[in-house]
Amino acid sequence: MAPTATIGPATTISPATTALGIDVGGTGIKAAVVGPGGQLLARRSVPTPARHGADAVLDTVVLLAREVLAEAGPVHTAGLGTAGVVAPDGRSIAHATDALPGWAGTPVAERLEQGIGLPFTVLGDVQAFLAGEAALGAARGAATAVGVMAGTGVGGAVWANGALLRGATGAAGHLGHIAVPGAEGELCPCGRTGHVEALAAGPAMTGLFRRAVPTASATDLRDVARLAAQEHPKAVEVLTRGGRALGTVIGGVVAALDPDVVVLAGGVLDSGPWYEHALRAALSETTLPSLATVSVVRAELGSDAVLLGAAAAGRDAHAT
Numbered sequence: 001m002a003p004t005a006t007i008g009p010a011t012t013i014s015p016a017t018t019a020l021g022i023d024v025g026g027t028g029i030k031a032a033v034v035g036p037g038g039q040l041l042a043r044r045s046v047p048t049p050a051r052h053g054a055d056a057v058l059d060t061v062v063l064l065a066r067e068v069l070a071e072a073g074p075v076h077t078a079g080l081g082t083a084g085v086v087a088p089d090g091r092s093i094a095h096a097t098d099a100l101p102g103w104a105g106t107p108v109a110e111r112l113e114q115g116i117g118l119p120f121t122v123l124g125d126v127q128a129f130l131a132g133e134a135a136l137g138a139a140r141g142a143a144t145a146v147g148v149m150a151g152t153g154v155g156g157a158v159w160a161n162g163a164l165l166r167g168a169t170g171a172a173g174h175l176g177h178i179a180v181p182g183a184e185g186e187l188c189p190c191g192r193t194g195h196v197e198a199l200a201a202g203p204a205m206t207g208l209f210r211r212a213v214p215t216a217s218a219t220d221l222r223d224v225a226r227l228a229a230q231e232h233p234k235a236v237e238v239l240t241r242g243g244r245a246l247g248t249v250i251g252g253v254v255a256a257l258d259p260d261v262v263v264l265a266g267g268v269l270d271s272g273p274w275y276e277h278a279l280r281a282a283l284s285e286t287t288l289p290s291l292a293t294v295s296v297v298r299a300e301l302g303s304d305a306v307l308l309g310a311a312a313a314g315r316d317a318h319a320t
């Protein structure tokens with residue numbers, strides 16, 4: 001069952017009006033008209049034409065948006081969650097990776113407002129995920145929340161005093177790039193060494209396992225998880241070490257922000273119990289003692305969180 005189907009009219013914190021939500025990832029684009037309470041009234045998804053550049057991506061978003069609006073519109077506001085770092089005014093892309101060539105510098109909000117005719121706000125995908133969980137999911141009702149996404153990288157987002165914290169340059173919440181004991185010398189995808197992403201992201205743990213056991217056959221984290229389930233000590237060690245590292249970092253963030261809740265998401269959580277157990281233990285052991293029992297929960301909205309959060313952010317940004 002789709003997670004949103006369980007959200008009924010009794011939900012008090014929900015989009016008050018319908019809005020258009022867009023999710024632009026490196027591999028797929030989704031668009032939906034999101035109703036009060038988070039219902040997806042119409043939705044489409046297509047592969048991202050990433051290698052054709054930013055114009056092709058924007059053209060695809062416009063086409064998808066027009067389709068869902070024709071089916072379930074009209075709406076008055078729109079939001080878009082995207083890979084990359086979004087400028088703090090929510091209008092353009094400050095930084096992007098090779099997953100979306102040419103995306104950095106693109107004035108996404110202006111271009112989509114011209115193409116679709118709705119006021120847009122743009123936010124990062126992890127920011128959108130947390131905005132969705134705050135509106136409709138595991139962080140609903142929270143004044144302050146931390147979102148953590150552990151997958152091909154380690155991403156984060158901060159919800160502070162009932163709003164998304166974007167930061168001075170749009171990069172607030174990048175907790176994958178916090179230095180952590182045990183990661184010294186390990187190369188992070190950002191180019192620095194010693195960051196938690198170098199120990200706790202899926203590809204990082206797969207690489208560490210292969211380095212420790214060159215003879216083992218492990219092409220991705222699922223293989224490592226399978227070996228851990230067979231009690232392979234190095235597989236268990238790599239997952240435990242990754243979970244401890246991320247838990248230590250979250251413990252520091254919890255001490256800094258004193259959140260109502262920490263929301264965990266991402267495919268790495270499906271690697272068996274070792275990672276999450278180690279994460280929770282390290283968080284409790286390393287944070288301020290009075291915060292050791294902070295609520296740490298799994299995300300509730302699944303793969304639609306970015307879509308729902310983008311719609312909620314669009315509504316909030318343009319509420320009158």
Ligand SMILES: [Zn+2]
Pocket residue numbers: 176177178188189190191192195197
């Ligand atoms: Zn880094």
